[in-house]
Amino acid sequence: MARRHWRRCGAALSVRARRAAVCAGLLTTLLAAGGVADAVGATSGEADGAVDGFALRYTPRSAIVLTGFAGLAVAFALAAAALARERARGRMATTALLRELNDLRARHDRHVTLIASDPQVIVSWPGRDSEPVIEGDAGIAVPGQSARRVLAFGAWLAPSHAQALDAALDALKNGGERFHLGVRALDGRYFEADGRAISGQAVFRLREMTTDRQELARARDSLTAARGDLAALRTMLDAMAQPIWLRDREGALIWANLAYAAAVGAADGAEVVARQVELLDEDARRAVRTRIAEGAIYTGRVTTAAGGTRLSLEIVESPGGSGAAGTASDVTALEEARADLERLREAHARTLDKLPTAVAIFDADKRLVFHNAAYRRLWALDADFLETVPGDGDILERLRGERKLPEQADFRAWKRELFAAYGASAPQDHWWYLPDGRTLRVAITPNPQGGVTYVFDDATERFTLESRYNALMRIQGETLDSLREGVAVFGSDGGLTLSNPAFSELWELDDSLIASRPHVDAIAGHCAARSTDAAVWRDIRMAVAGLHDARTAHTFRVVRKDGATLDCATAPLPDGSTLLTVTDMTASVNVERALTERNEALEKASRIRDDFVHHVSYELRSPLTSAIGFAQLLAEETVGPLNAKQREYADHITRSSESLLALINDILDLASIDNGGVEMNMGDVDVAEAVAGAIRGIEDRLAEKAVRLRVDVPVDIGVFIGDARRVRQVLYNLLSNAVNASPEGGTIVVGAVRGGEDIRISVADDGPGMAPGEAERLFSRAQAATGMRLSVGVGLSLVGSFVELHGGRVEVESVPGQGTRIVCIFPLARAQDKAGEAGEAAA
Known part of the structure; x- marks a missing residue:
């Protein structure tokens, strides 16, 4: 209706427009005519009168123009009247249109209010390919989005619902098929969708x-x-191999799967x-x-017979809203x-x-579930503590407190790194280097069921042996390299x-050959070419290659062409190899040759010396014996009486002769010792008697120098096995040395002590003493050249x-200015052994 009304209004306006155009044309014509009149007036001359301030000149032609102008005025008046009438009609039509428009607007507002009263969206398509018209609250579907988003069903509806819509x-x-659907949005809301x-x-x-x-x-x-x-679950449960069943509140079976039926011998x-x-x-x-109640x-877990077979079943039955559900696992x-x-675990x-x-x-909770005796011994842990199933961290903390773990700068970080094995x-x-010096190889193996297994291998001995072996190999290598002797090892091949x-x-x-x-x-061919005797290398080759009947050590003397003398020795090794050593004996051979020659010369000189000593001793002893005999005859006054002076001279001759005889005897004894010809007559030596005999030999010399003698020898000191004559000679020489060293009026002390394993006989004087260096050379024969008398x-x-x-x-104790003490120590053990052997021989 509104559209028809607007079409009528448009037609009326078109008519009015055409009319207005006609009037405008008439007016233009009229104005053009007035111009022409002005132009004509200007050319034809002036006329009387004026119209509206314009001076008009009337001519015959002007009259014609004025007649036309009057006609145009009449036409214009008619057009104006018609225009007024159309305007009146237009105003009436406009009023009707406005009234109709207001009515449409009210109806539109009522429709909008009706649509907005319920959250909904209305979409219409005037044509099949036309754009949709969307009215209503599009935000109910997609809040905050444009209205066109409501038609993108896949963006806000569930996929299946979006496809259906x-x-x-x-x-x-x-x-034109009508539909009514219920759809669900992605956020869970439900919508009604109507289409018609x-x-x-x-x-x-x-x-x-x-x-x-x-x-x-x-x-x-x-x-x-x-x-x-439920249907899918029952299908799945029927396909399972475990028996499954459902019970009602009274405990009666209401459903069972096929495995249950097969277990009890039912069809389904x-x-x-039933x-x-x-x-x-x-x-x-x-x-x-009872449990379900x-x-x-x-x-x-129960044991039952199913299908003629004894089975162990794991039963799980749980209560539900309308009964209970159970399952059995074989x-x-x-x-x-x-x-x-x-059984395997116990084994x-x-x-x-x-x-x-x-x-x-x-285990997976880091709790100790097993340990062997070696583990307890390794860490010295109490069995009671281990029976409490301690955690891995607890054991580490305890060992750390007892200072049994390796020292760590950050113990927590070290423990975290250790525990990373549980998830590895x-x-x-x-490798753990313990404070007590032990070295442990710790192998941590993750277990399939969780947890880890620690294996502690004490590698201390292996490390020690390895280090020793490496050190030994280095030492051997360096030793072999530094040896002057040549060393070569040939393998079994x-x-x-x-x-x-x-x-x-x-x-x-x-070096290239080596x-x-x-x-x-x-090697043998190379060395044989440089030797004077090439045949010896054939024997060396056979010894190295093991061509002899038995693998034994051999020695060879090889002389090189340059005159060097080498000793070669082969020795079999346990692994089948052969060791060849080469020693340069050139210098040794030369020295040996020189020493041999010198030794022969020395032996010859020694024989000459011994012959000379014996000859001189014999030649001296014979006249000396005669002189001593004649002196003793004079002293005994067998040939006549002597005066005091003559008797004194005879005594001096006797003592001097005896001293000279003792000196000669000492020289002979030294020569005998050097030649190894001293004979020892072993027997019981009475210490006290030996001391007394030695003192009797020096009484005259003691009296001559007014030297006091103090004897500190127990009477019951006993005996020991020795050569009595040599012992008295030892004591006599010690006393003679003490008399020579003692000053006028000095004192000599002779002592003897029997210990647990020896007898100590000492002679001490209060002479000038000796420096440490002189005491060390006291018993050396070289001291005769120091200025002391030869006899001493x-x-x-x-x-x-x-x-x-x-x-x-013999021990010497001497302090300069305080005298000298010489101690002779004779072992009792040897004396007792000799005595025992003598007793056994006597028996």
Whole structure:
């Protein structure tokens, strides 16, 4: 209606416009005519009169113009009247149109209010390919988005609902098919979608359901999903190998799967329910009912017979809203495997307990679940503490407190790194250097069921042996390289495996030849060319290659062409190798030759000296004996009386002769000792008697120098096995030396002490004493050249030699200015052994 009204108004306006155009044309014509009149007046001359201020000149032609102008005026008046009438009609039509427009607006507002009263969206399509017109609250579908987004169903509806709605709209727009759907948005809200054809247009309305209807829709969807899930679940449960069943509140079976039916010998679950065939015996069912009545889940293991086979079943039955559901798992194989595993675990535990390697197993919670005896011994842990199942961290903290773990700058970080093995997939190795010097190799292996296994291998001895071996090999290598003797080792195949630089230098071997590990044939050929006797290298080659009947050591003397003399020795090694050593004996041979010549000369000189000493001694002893005899005859006054002066001279001659005789005897004894010709007459030596005999020999000299003698020898000191004459000679020489060293009026002390294993006889004087260097040379024969009298040096030399022949030793204690004390120590043990041997021989 409104459109028809607007079409009528447009037609009227068109008529009016045409009329106005006609009037405008007439007016233009009139104005043009007035111009012409002006022009004509200007050319024809002036006329009387004026019109509206214009001077007009009338001419005959002007009259014609004025007549036309009057006609135009009449026409203009008629047009104006017509225009006024059209204006009146237009105002009336405009008023009608405004009234109709206001009515349309009111109706539109009422429609908008009606649409807005309920949250909904109305979409219409005037044509199949036209753009949709969207009215209503588009925000109910996609808040905050443009109105066109409401038609993008895939962006805010559930995928299946979006597809269904798109298909319904296509059917509506293409075929006018009406639809009514309930759809669900992605946020869970539900909407009603209506579509129908109205006046040739496709109209689609979408509005949100009320709360009650939304709840109903949700319940319907949940029920549909639950039915589908239940059907799928039952299908799945029927395909499972474990028996599964459902019971009602009274405990009766209401459903069972195919595995349950097969276990009890039924065709299907329906037969099980119909016959109420039970898988469990009465005791098991009673226990299940008691547990279910308490609202708890029953879990237990029962043994039953199914299909003629004894089975172990793991039963789990849990209460539900309308009854209970149960399942049974065949754990027969598991039980058998568990029993086998338990037996295997016990066998492994017994085996591990006997191992010297420490083993500890921790579970996934880092708790100790197994340890062997070596582990307890390694860390010295109490069995009571380990029985409490301590954690890995607790054990580490305890060992750290006892200072048994390696020292760490950051113990927590070290422990975290250690515990990383619990989540690792590969074993880890650590080296622990303990404060007590031990070295442990710690292998941490993750267990498949969780936790780790620690294996502590005490590598201290291996490290020590390895370090010693390496050090020994280095020392041996450096020793071989530094040896002046040539060393070469040939393998069991005859190839050179080891040599030192001296070997190469002795035989002028190139480094390239040594590096090529040559065969013994090449070495023998090279060395034979440089030797005076090439045949000896044939024997050396046979000894190295093991061609002899027996692998034994051999020695060879090789002379090089340059005159060098070498000693070669071969020795078999345990691994089948052969050691060849080459020693340069040139200098030794030369020295040996010189020493041999010198020794022969010395032996010859010694024989000459001994002959001379014996000859001189004999020549001196004979006249000396005669002089002593004649002096004794004079002293005894057998040829006549002597005056005092003559008697004094005779005594001096006797003492001097005896001293000279003692000196000669000492020289002979020294010569005999040097030649090894001293004979010892062993027997009982009475210490006190030997001391007394030696004192009697020096009484005259004591009186001559007014020297006092103090004897500190126990009477019961006993005896020891020795040469009595040599012992008295030792004491006589010590006393003579003491008399010579003592000043006028001095004192000599003779002492003897019997110890546990020896007898000590000492002679002390209060003479000037000696410096330490002089005391060390006191018993050396070289001291005769120091300015002391020859008799003293010879006598003390005899003292040292005779005491050593008895198996004893001599000690000297001398302080300058305080005198000298000489101690002769004779061993009792040797004397007792001699006495025992003598007793056995006598027996």
